[in-house]
Amino acid sequence: MSLSLDQVRRIADLARIELAPGEAEQTRDQLNGIFALIEDMQAANTAGVEPMAHAQNVAQRLREDGVTEADRHADFQKVAPEVETGLYLVPKVIE
Amino acid sequence: MTGPSMINASLKQLAAALAGKKISSVELATLFLDRIERLNPALNAFITLDREKSLAMARAADERLARGEGGPLTGIPLAHKDIFCAEGWLTTCGSKMLSNFVSPYDATVIERCKAAGTVTLGKTNMDEFAMGSSNETSFYGPVRNPWDQAAVPGGSSGGSAAAVSARLTPAATGTDTGGSIRQPAALCGLTGLKPTYGVVSRWGMIAFASSLDQAGPMAKSAEDCALLLNAMAGFDARDSTSLDRPAEDYARDLGKPLAGLRIGLPREFFAEGLSADVAQAVEAALVEYRRLGATTVEVSLPNMKLSVPAYYVIAPAEASSNLSRFDGVRYGHRAPQYGDLIDMYCKSRAQGFGAEVKRRILIGTYVLSHGYYDAYYLQAQRIRRLIATDFSAAFKSCDLIMGPTSPTTAFRLGEKAADPVQMYLSDIYTIAVNLAGLPGMSLPCGFAGGLPVGLQIIGDYFGETRMLNAAHQYQLATDWHIRRPEP
Numbered sequence: 127m128s129l130s131l132d133q134v135r136r137i138a139d140l141a142r143i144e145l146a147p148g149e150a151e152q153t154r155d156q157l158n159g160i161f162a163l164i165e166d167m168q169a170a171n172t173a174g175v176e177p178m179a180h181a182q183n184v185a186q187r188l189r190e191d192g193v194t195e196a197d198r199h200a201d202f203q204k205v206a207p208e209v210e211t212g213l214y215l216v217p218k219v220i221e
Numbered sequence: 222m223t224g225p226s227m228i229n230a231s232l233k234q235l236a237a238a239l240a241g242k243k244i245s246s247v248e249l250a251t252l253f254l255d256r257i258e259r260l261n262p263a264l265n266a267f268i269t270l271d272r273e274k275s276l277a278m279a280r281a282a283d284e285r286l287a288r289g290e291g292g293p294l295t296g297i298p299l300a301h302k303d304i305f306c307a308e309g310w311l312t313t314c315g316s317k318m319l320s321n322f323v324s325p326y327d328a329t330v331i332e333r334c335k336a337a338g339t340v341t342l343g344k345t346n347m348d349e350f351a352m353g354s355s356n357e358t359s360f361y362g363p364v365r366n367p368w369d370q371a372a373v374p375g376g377s378s379g380g381s382a383a384a385v386s387a388r389l390t391p392a393a394t395g396t397d398t399g400g401s402i403r404q405p406a407a408l409c410g411l412t413g414l415k416p417t418y419g420v421v422s423r424w425g426m427i428a429f430a431s432s433l434d435q436a437g438p439m440a441k442s443a444e445d446c447a448l449l450l451n452a453m454a455g456f457d458a459r460d461s462t463s464l465d466r467p468a469e470d471y472a473r474d475l476g477k478p479l480a481g482l483r484i485g486l487p488r489e490f491f492a493e494g495l496s497a498d499v500a501q502a503v504e505a506a507l508v509e510y511r512r513l514g515a516t517t518v519e520v521s522l523p524n525m526k527l528s529v530p531a532y533y534v535i536a537p538a539e540a541s542s543n544l545s546r547f548d549g550v551r552y553g554h555r556a557p558q559y560g561d562l563i564d565m566y567c568k569s570r571a572q573g574f575g576a577e578v579k580r581r582i583l584i585g586t587y588v589l590s591h592g593y594y595d596a597y598y599l600q601a602q603r604i605r606r607l608i609a610t611d612f613s614a615a616f617k618s619c620d621l622i623m624g625p626t627s628p629t630t631a632f633r634l635g636e637k638a639a640d641p642v643q644m645y646l647s648d649i650y651t652i653a654v655n656l657a658g659l660p661g662m663s664l665p666c667g668f669a670g671g672l673p674v675g676l677q678i679i680g681d682y683f684g685e686t687r688m689l690n691a692a693h694q695y696q697l698a699t700d701w702h703i704r705r706p707e708p
Contacts, residue, residue, distance in 0.1 A: 134583070141541060141586040142548070142563070143579055144571035156580060157587075159642050160533060164584075167530045167600050170607070177602035178609060180432050181418035181658020186461060201325040207555035214550050217562045 128158050227252055228388040229705065232297055232445045235391060239286055239296045246286065246296030250279040250340050253298050257342065257389045260708070263370060266383040268303050268361050269311045270343040278340040285338055294452055295338030300390040302381050303344040304351055305436075306425040307331045310341070314427045315349040315359040315377075318553045318573030328425025329457045330394060330436050337452040342390050346380030349575045350544065351401055351429045353377050354647050357638050358577040365634070366409060367706040368672050372631035375405030381439050382409040388705060392440035392449050396426060398433045399532055400626075400651025403663040406439055407626035407675020410665045412692060412702060413439040414446045417682050418658035419464035421450075422457030430539035431462070433532075433655040442702050443664060443692035447472035450685065466683075474686045475693040480514030482691060485619030489525045490650055496629045502667030502674035503625050506695070510623070513694055520615040520622065524607045528653035529645055531608070534588050534601035535656070540578075541585025547573060580641065609657040616681045621691055625650055626663040626675035650677060660685050664692045665701040673701075 129137075134154045138145050145153065199212060208215040227249065230238070238244050254272055261267050275298075282296035306312045306324035308331075313319045327335065334341075348358040356364040356379025364379040366372040367387035374383040378395030382405035385393050395402040397415035406413030414437045421436040428434060438449035450471045457463040484507070491500065507517055549555035549569030556568035574582070588597035615622060628649060637644040654661040659679055666676035676695075680688040696702050 129587075133587075137583050137587045137590070139567075140590065141582050142545075142566040142570055143574070143582065144564075144567035146571070153580070153583065156641060157583060159640075160580070160584060160645075163642050163645065164530045164533055164588075164597065167527060167534070167604055168596070170524070170527055170600075170604055172600060172603035172607065175603040175606050177599050178606035179602060180462070181609075182462070182464060184419075184462070184464065187458070187465075189458065198325065202551075205322055205325065205552045207549060207553075216550055217559065217565055219562050 129154055129161065228256065229703070230391070231442060232294065232391060232440070232448050235297050236293055240291065246279040246282040246340060247276060249296065250275050250298050250342065253342055253390055260387055260389060263365065264367060264383050264387055265362050265364050266346055266380040266387065266389060267300070267343045268313055268315070268346050268380070271310065274309070275340055275342055282338045282340055292337055293448055297339050298342045298390055299334060299339045300342045300345050300381060300384045300393040301331060302378050302393065302395050303347055304396050304427050305331050305394060306427070307341065307344065310344055312344065312427075313360070314351070315347040315361060316573065316575065316578070317360040318547050320360060320554065322552055326425060329422035329459065330426060330453050333452055333455065334394070339452070345378070345384055345393060348377035348379065349578050350427070350540070351377040351396060351398055352540070352577050352581055354400070354404060354644050355632070355637065356380065356405070357634065358575055360575060363634055366631045368410065369631065371633055372672065373408065373634055375408035375627070375631065377401040378439060379405050382406055382411060382413070385409070385411050385439055385441060386706060392438060392445050394436060394453065395439045396434055396436045397655065398429050398536060399655050400648040402437050402439060403626050403651050403661055403675070403677060404648060406663040408631040408673065410673030410701070410704065411439055411441060412443050412446050412662065412664045413437065414450060414662040414685065414688070415654070415660060416450065416454065416685055417660045419462050420454050420685070422455070422460040422463050424457055424459040428543040430536040431543060432539060433536060435655070442696050443689045444472065444475055446662070447475060447689045469686065471685055471689055474690040477690050478514060479510065479691060479694050482515040482621065483619040484510060484515050484517045485520035485615050485622045486517055487520050487522045487525065487615065487622060487624055489522050490624030494628050494649065495625055498669030499625050499627070499629060499674050502669060503676055506666035506676045507623065509695060509698060513698060518618055520619060522608070522611045522615060522653065524604060524611050525653050527604045528608055528656055529649060531601040531604040532652045532656060533584065533645060534597050535605065537581040537585035538589050538598055539585070541582045541589065544578070544582055549573070577641070605656045608653050612653075612657045612659060621684070621688060622679040624677050626677040630669050630672035630674060654679055658682070660688060662688050662692060664695065665704070667701055
């Protein structure tokens with residue numbers, strides 16, 4: 127398998143990472159090297175094998191439906207790039 | 222004890238010195254902070270130091286000791302990998318993305334260490350978002366190996382490893398997603414343990430690949446690792462994958478003799494790709510184990526060669542999802558100039574992430590995208606099952622598995638930096654353990670060309686106590702773990 131430049135640009139767009147001019151070529155070459163390694167998987171016979179998502183076979187726990195956290199709104203927003211009256215500011219999305 | 226003996230002392234010896242008023246926690250912290258000030262500029266093992274904060278913690282520990290309320294770790298200095306959120310401390314994860322992030326809360330690991338009374342000396346350097354095997358992907362520059370400053374310390378917990386190795390701290394915390402505690406422990410000549418998945422809480426530990434990430438201790442000996450793990454481990458309701466099991470004393474079996482221990486040697490660990498001098502040191506360690514009463518038996522992990530490809534699907538897939546939270550809105554880097562919202566995301570992420578992190582996000586995005594999910598992600602998860610099944614079969618005929626931690630000793634800075642695939646293959650012996658969720662550790666077993674060699678011990682699920690016992694008995698009989706680089 128080999129990625130095309132268009133595919134690399136499409137993936138970068140999905141991942142919300144801007145590629146600088148010329149960066150797509152270099153990225154493609156490196157990704158193709160990594161995919162050549164990953165391709166080794168395809169030879170393995172895994173018919174009938176149950177996919178393993180997790181190391182331990184545990185179910186999600188339930189807890190009481192109650193408030194457990196203190197309100198630390200201001201502490202958490204102190205590290206935000208841009209905040210106004212308790213809201214995170216981003217570029218306008220609705221006209 | 223004097224300064225030189227303090228820097229080599231075990232945690233138990235330090236606790237005894239503190240309890241016996243031979244030294245105070247403030248004096249001990251000062252001794253290490255001075256040493257860091259002197260030696261760290263060449264090693265770059267720390268990203269953040271804050272003498273005032275460290276000494277305030279030491280003063281509190283001294284007061285606690287004076288009240289007679291100290292535990293086995295009260296007053297002992299520790300360094301924390303910069304992947305753990307620590308309240309009021311810059312927590313960067315080795316990335317420009319978080320280079321302005323002062324954590325508003327403590328990770329559970331930090332909280333537990335603080336409750337035990339340990340003193341934070343600083344936050345250690347690491348590969349960016351723990352993605353790397355050489356500590357060269359850090360935004361804060363590479364860490365150098367104290368045994369040879371032209372060599373890498375391993376990664377991703379390279380700063381923690383170099384700091385313990387150079388005796389800048391008595392012990393440190395690390396995390397291991399594909400070998401990130403064990404491989405740097407091997408390359409820097411220390412003892413490091415990755416526990417069974419779910420034993421140590423991941424809450425507040427910045428996520429890389431959530432189904433694989435696990436924190437553990439890095440120290441000079443197995444005994445020290447056991448004591449530190451006692452503080453780190455335990456159920457935490459805030460981590461949905463934390464295992465609710467009774468607390469254990471990981472030091473309880475250190476003194477047991479090894480007679481009758483059955484050691485499995487996977488033939489795939491001793492095959493092509495293993496450098497001859499590493500093989501020689503590992504073989505010599507096995508001779509020592511037989512002398513201590515253990516027997517060895519050949520076992521097989523036939524799917525081990527598939528662990529690297531399967532890992533480089535699963536880990537990037539989980540990473541691409543985990544790292545989507547870094548968007549320049551709630552915390553972290555935001556591009557100074559942008560157009561609309563999407564452009565702000567794309568520019569902030571392009572500027573905030575380094576090349577290796579971007580590569581892994583792109584791989585993960587691709588393998589999870591429509592039309593490729595079955596061929597890559599599900600196939601990798603099926604291989605993950607085959608690997609876990611191989612280990613279960615092997616543990617039918619042995620108690621512990623042993624082999625090399627890394628195929629070579631520390632490589633040169635820059636040697637593999639331009640070739641991601643070569644870098645990935647340096648984790649060939651450690652990755653399968655994470656995929657299966659088993660505990661693994663590395664301990665020093667000799668030198669090759671002046672650089673340390675690591676012996677890997679792999680246990681069955683919850684086999685930490687038995688592994689630490691085997692490592693401790695070996696360390697009673699050998700002195701590899703005591704050797705340290707000058708100065």
